[in-house]
Amino acid sequence: MKAKITRELLRDTKPTTKTIDIMDTDVRGFLARITPSGAINYGIRYSDRNGKQCRYSLGKTFPSTSVSDAREEARTLLGSIAQGNGPAADKKARQAGRLTLFQFIEGDYGDHLRHRPKTADSTIERLKKCFVKFKDTPLSDLDAKTINSWRAARTKAGIAPSTINRDIGALRPVFSRAVDWGLLPTNPLAPVKPLKNTADPLVRYLTDDEETRLRAALISREERDRVARTKTNAWRIKRKIEPLPELPHSHFVDYLHPAVLLSINTGIRQGELTSLTWDRVKLDGDASIFISGNAAKSGKGRHIPLNAEAKAALTQWKSQQRDTALVFPGREGNPITEVKTAWRNLLADAEIVNFRWHDMRHHFASRLVMASVDLNTVRELLGHGDLKMTLRYAHLAPEHKAAAVGKLVRPMTPTTDEA
Incomplete structure (x- = not known):
């Protein structure tokens, strides 16, 4: 983005999920960087002796440092660079050995x-x-x-x-x-080896009864919202205020119900879920979703087939959506950043304890293993690069183990007393 950097511009530019660099049109090379957290840092961009593009932070932020002061410092530095001096290299040399963690x-x-x-x-x-x-x-x-x-x-x-x-x-x-970056000669953590973890991995998944209660709580939550909407509209109509849209039984009231159904039927991570876009969803024929490498923790993309329930949930949800890129958009079309409150209330309604959103991924994997799906297929569906990670999810409930061992029992041949 190119514009004259002013106090008003920096104050009015809202942070996004990506870093924003504003290149000044007054002093070429002067920039202001707005990070997703909202911090605004001044810096410069220039070409070194080899023609390589370099960025250098002035170490100053807005609004503690005014735009005019930062621009003047940038002007001085850029002039020094034009004379053959390299500020980034000088900075590293000065800080080597005394820069704190x-x-x-x-x-x-x-x-x-x-x-x-x-x-x-x-x-x-x-x-x-x-x-x-x-x-x-x-x-x-x-x-x-x-x-x-x-x-x-x-x-x-x-x-x-x-x-x-x-x-x-x-x-x-x-x-x-x-x-x-030349600040240290070697990595001091190179000799530090990981601790051995002898504890058995704990994998939390839902029992059949818990899953039934979770699904019932989702339905009850939506029914309460519909009743509340009807009462609110009656109040508004009585006062000649335009009523809010109705919440028909054929529609989800919000994102939570379809998001939970998709999670327990695909094992998708929360970050993958909130960044999922409709162009990665295929609902006709062999329905599936595609998790892009940018969204996946492993950095590798994968296709996940949709079963009948997940397909039906997404089909219904899509019919309710306006023209948005994200499958589950938050406010103003931005990604959802927080589901803790709605999730916590849902678990309380279902009387489920010690169960995180991420545990739906454990639940998905455990159900697959209990259905005798081979571990390599589970690994591919979860997006693990190493089978060792999948073994953590390959947990079988004690009752399934008992049932498996029970299949080995043969009926005893009756014996008769000899005469």
Whole structure:
């Protein structure tokens, strides 16, 4: 986007799910970057001696730094670059050895992550929460011994090995990027090996009774909304206020019911669900949905067939939708960002505890395995790159195991007493 950067422009430009770069038309190379979180950072863009496009952060944000001050600093830097000086290289040389962990995470590394806005904010939040002890520690002072001591303390506190491994897994690429950018000679986490997790994986899925209650709660919720809409319209008509659209029994009242039906019948992840677009849905013939590589956690696309219930739910939902790209749009057509309240209330109505939205994925996989579907097919449907991940979902309920063992029992041949 090109425009003259002004205070009014930055104030009025709303953040989106993608990073927005506004290139100034007054000073060529001066830019303002608006991140999905709403932060506005000043920077410059220029070509180095080899003609490579470079971006350099001024380390200043709006509105704490005025546009005019940032533009003047950019003008000075761009003039220095024109004389053969490289600010990015100078910055790395100055900061090497004394840049603190949080300065790096909140600065250049955070900017790098925000090129992937789907996971950037959650990754930064995890790093800052888990490693706050090292907030002001220079990168060069963090070594394998320090991290191992941190890990030992976490283990002693009862934190699960899998959780600790995920935390260190989030920290490892921080140092890899620091090495790539010349801030560190080697990655200090290279010698740190993952902890062995000896605990049995816990897979939460719905019993038959729980699934029945969940489905009943979905229907009851919609009926309550229909009754409430009828009462509201009666009140509005009485006061000569235009009534709201009716909620017929043939329609879903909102996204929750079709989203739940799609989830338990496809094992789709929540992020894949909220980013699913209608052009990835095929409802005629062999109905299916396509999860693109951009939306998939593995980065690889996959097709998931739709059974009769999932197809019927999406067909009905589509007939209710205006012309929107997203299958489950939020406000103003943007992706849904939060389902916790509606989901929590639904589980309370169904009297179901300790069950997350993601557990519908466990439920889908467990039902497949209990129906004797081979693990490789389950892996393909879930989008796992490695069968080892699928084994975590290949959980059979105790009653199914008992029934399987029971099939081995043969009737005993009666014996007679010898005369």
